[in-house]
Amino acid sequence: MDNNIEFQEPEEELFEHHRFEVPKGQAFLRIDKYLMQLIPNATRNKIQQAATNGDIYVNDVPVKSNYKVKPFDVVRVLLTHPPFENRIDPEDIPLDIVYEDADLLVINKPPGLVVHPGHGNYTGTLVNALAFHFDNLPLNSSERPGLVHRIDKNTSGLLVVAKTEAAMTHLAKQFEDKTSEREYIALVWGNVKEDEGTIVGNIARHVKDRMQMAVFPEGDQGKHAVTHYKVLERFGYVTLISCKLETGRTHQIRVHLKYIGHTLFNDERYGGDLILKGTTFTKYKQFIDNCFKTLPRQALHAKTLGFEHPTTKEFMSFDTEIPQDLKECIEKWRNYSKSNAAEEEES
Template sequence: MIVSDNNDGIRLDKYLSLQYSEHSRSYLKNLISDGKVTVNGKEVLKGSFIVSAGDEIEFELPPVQELSVEEEDIPLDILYEDNDVLVINKPKNMVVHPAAGHSSGTLVNAVLFHCKGNLSGINGVLRPGIVHRIDKDTTGSVIICKNDKSHQSIAKQLKDHSINRIYHAIVYGIIDNDEGTIKGSIGRSTVDRKKMAINEKNGKPAVTHYKVLKRFSTDKMTYIACKLETGRTHQIRVHMASIGHPLLGDEVYAGNRKTKFKLEGQCLHAKILGFVHPTTGEYVETDAPLPEYFEHLLEILK
C-alpha cells in the first residue's frame, strides 16, 4: 500500500490501525516488532516510525487460528435448569469464559460438558450460552442460555434493565445512610487503562442502589445488598469505591486499604437473579446461598 498525502508524518502503528480498524493497535504493534512490516522494502521494528507520503508499506497478516473450547467434567452448583436456561452458582476463582491465560477450567468448559453442546451460539465458539458474566473472584448466579431464542430473550431483558439482580457485599467503613443510590457513568480509566472508573465523558450510564444489612463498628465494615439497575463492567466495585466504601478484599479499587482477613479478591456475591422465562413468560427467581468464606467472615465480624 502507498501512504497518501493526508497520512504524511504519522506513526506507522497508527497508520496501520487506520487501514485495518478490525485489528487492535497492540496487535499491529506486535506485527511490527516481529519484523513482519516493511517500509520501502526495509524491515521496520518500531511502531513509532514516522511514515511519509509515497512510502510503500508491505506486510502479511498471519493466518487466523481456529479456536476451540474443550468440554470438561467440572462439578456445577445448579440453581435452576430446564430446556431453555441454566442458572449456576459460580464459585470463586472460576473464569466465566476462555480468554488469554484461561483456556480451561472455565464455566464454559463445564457447561459444554453438562449440556452436551446444547448451547446458544450467538456469542461464538468461545462464549457459547454466555449472555452475561461476573468477575473471576465474584461468586454467585450466572444464567446460561441453551438456545438462541432464550439468548435473545435474556439479552433483551438485560438491555431493558428488567432482570432483577441483587448482590451482597462487605465494604470498608461504616455507611451512615440505611440506603442510597449511586449514579455515575462507567468507562475505562483515563489514568490506568486496566481499570474502570467514573467517566462521565466517555462512560456508559450506570446506577446502583444499595441497602445496609448490618454494620460492624468494631472492624469498621458494612454488610450491604446492591441492586443493579444497569450492568457495567466492575459496576458495584467502582461505584462503592467512588463513595469511599470499596469492597473488602478488592485488590484493584480499594487503594492502599489492607485487611487482616485472608481473602482471594473482592467480597462480592451475586445472590438474587430474577428473570421472565423465555418460553413460559413466567417470572423465575433464584437465590444463590452465600459461599462458605462469606458466611465465615460474617460470623467473625459479629
C-alpha cells in the same frame, strides 16, 4: 439470534497477545526496541502506538515506549481482540446447577472460576465446562456459548445460561431492557453514612490503568450505570450492604463503591486489600490479615437473580446461600464489632 442484542460489555475485554519474562542477563533496553526483537513482523511505530494506547504492561503496570526493561520484568501486550479464533475445548469441570429445563439453566458459580476465556485464561473457564456438559449451546453476540451475562472471576453467585437461540434472544433482551433483577451482597470498607442510596455515574476503562474501570460523573466518557444499595449491617470499620443493579457494566459494583469511598473488602484490583479504615494497633492488623486469609478475594456475592422465563413467561426468582468464605469473614467482623462495643461500655 437478533444481532442487535448485545452480550453485556463485550467491548471491555482485554486479551493477552504476548508475554515475555526478561532474562537474567538482559541489559537495560528501551521496551520498543526489546519487543521488536521478539514479536514477528512488529514495527517500532506499531509498538510505540501500542504503548501510547496503554496496551503494554510491565509487571502489570502500563508503560510508555521509552521504559527500559530490566532482568526479571514480566512484559505483556494486552489488546481488545482475541489473539486467535475462539476455540472452546470441552473440560470436565463440575457445575453447581440450581435449576435446569429445556430452555435454560441457572448456575451458582464458585469464586475463582473464570466465566469465559480471556486475560490469559484460555482454559479452565465456565465456558469450557459448558462445552463439556452441553451440546450445541447458542452463541451470544461475542461468540460465547450460552452466556447471557457474566460475573467476575472472584465474585461468586448466580448466572443464567441459555440453551436455545430463542432463550438467548429473550433473556438478553431482558438484561438490555433492565427488566431482570440482580441483587449482590457486599462487604465494604468504611461506615456507609446513608441507610440506602443510589450511585449514578458513567463507567469506562481507566485512562491510566486499562485493567481497571473508572467512573466519569460528567458523562463525557463510558456507559451509563446505576447501582442501588442498602445497608444490612454495620460493623464500624466495614459495612455489609445489598446492591441491586439497574445496569450491568464491567466491574460496576466494584468501581461504583470505590467511587463513593467504600471499596470492596479485599478487592485487590481496586485497593481493598489494604487497611483502608481502622486503627494502627498490631492486633487489628493481625485481625485484618486473618480476615483476608479467610476470604482471599473481593467480598462480593451475586445472591439473587430474577427474570421472565422465555417460554412460560413466568417470572422466576432464584436465591443462594452466602458462600462459606464470605460468611466466615462476616462473622469475624460481627464478633469484632460486638467485642469493641462491649469494651466501650465497660470503659
